[in-house]
Amino acid sequence: MKHVLKLEHYSVSFDTPQGEVQAVRGIDLAVEQGEILCIVGESGCGKTALCQSVMKLLPRSAKIKSGKIFLAGEDITDYREKQMRALRENVVSMVFQDPMMTLNPTIPVGRQITEAILKHKKMRREEAKALAIQTLALVGLDDPAARFDMQPHFLSGGMRQRCVLAVALAMSPSLLLADEPTTALDVTVETQILDLLVKIRDETGVSIVFISHDLGAVARIADRVAVMYAGKIVEIGTAEEIYYDPRHPYTWALLSSLPALAQPGGTLYSIPGAPPSLLDPPRGDAFAERNPYALAIDYEEMPPMFQVSDTHYAATWLLDQRAPDIKPPISLKAGSGLWKKN
Known part of the structure; x- marks a missing residue:
């Protein structure tokens, strides 16, 4: 299948008075023709910076530190503004949060x-x-x-x-980047816009990268889901794999935070702590400080992407070293209404 967008070992940093912010760190990602890829994660994890850098819409303080961007098979890593103008709109377009x-x-x-x-x-x-x-x-x-x-x-x-x-x-365009386009909308209108995106994909064949922090919304439209944390993709797979067989502790935590999974009269789960500063990212797994299942190695060495299946990858040491009592805090079952395949 043809790649509309491909990122190879891609990193983006911002120069600030406090130092270099490593907003996007070593990402490998491909978007297939006609698919909806959803990128999820907390605010500040690098989702918007990743997509705006593809459009070359970042401020001058931003720079591509390493890697390549391929758009419709063309290497656009070093494209200047004049060259990007020819690609925007007719090859790649972006929808922003606030209309x-x-x-x-x-x-x-x-x-x-x-x-x-x-x-x-x-x-x-x-x-x-x-x-x-x-x-x-x-x-x-x-x-x-x-x-x-x-x-x-x-x-x-x-x-x-x-x-x-x-x-x-x-x-x-061949590729549509949608940066949290439903954030300011009420629930009913949000559902209409989500269904509309699927309808447009089906009718036009456009590929869509949908950015959100709302796993409930993502469940409605995603073909594949990439989970992003501290500038890195920590897990990626089909919607079924991410929702029914999550492997990274951060994915477990995000899913556990869904209001639909809260017990009646109980307390809604929230992830403790805050994401790390990307001025000085942690040496090991960036989620280790907030992960109740963290191993000693999580604080020392960053895990590589382990292959779970042909389409499912997760960057966690717990993939092979999970203790018997470590299980995802939630278990999504078919029919829960959180994932609807169209």
Whole structure:
């Protein structure tokens, strides 16, 4: 299967007054054509920095320390801004968290879509408008011709997020990076947007990288899930493998924090402590300080990625050295409603 995006030994750092922040550390990752890969983890683990670095949208203080980025088979590691402009929109697009920060509040949403089309495609304005209305229909807006002439403040939060999706999809990109696009939405609208992303993938074949800290939302759409902690991917596998056979203690902890797993009248589990500072990452497993099952080696040596199956990998010493009484704190069963394969 063709790789739309491939990262090899990829690291990104930020230069700050306090020192070098190692935001992304030695990541190997591939996104297949037509799949939805979800990247999950706590705030500050490097999810957004990873995706924005692929788009080359990071500030000047950021730099690629090592590794390669391949987009649609092309090495773009050293691409400059002019070269990236040719790739953005028609090869890779990004949807950000807050639609009001993405959409210009003074310009009708339809014109914001046609601007991108006219800039990258040789079309007459009438043709660009027709394509924009077609894209608004694709993202599920009712009466797209009327919405075309509306400014963002006339639309609800869910509608605005659909318009942001339309802007990103207008150029038919091969890869869509969605950075927590449902964070500001209520639960009902969130479900609609998640289902819409799956529908768009099915209809267009676009690959989607979906960033979230919400494992409940991810369970609804993911083909594969990558668990990220302290700038590294610590576990990756199919949705079934991550939800039903998690191997890394951090994955256990994230799953245990799901409200759906709390006992009625009981206390919702929360992961103790805080992620480590990436100014000076720990020598061993970065999760060791917060891991009640940590071994002595976790504090001394960083575990490699061990292969669990053909599609499942986990970076934990506990994979081969688990004591009999160490079990994942949760056991997800089929029919729990947390994972729904479409």
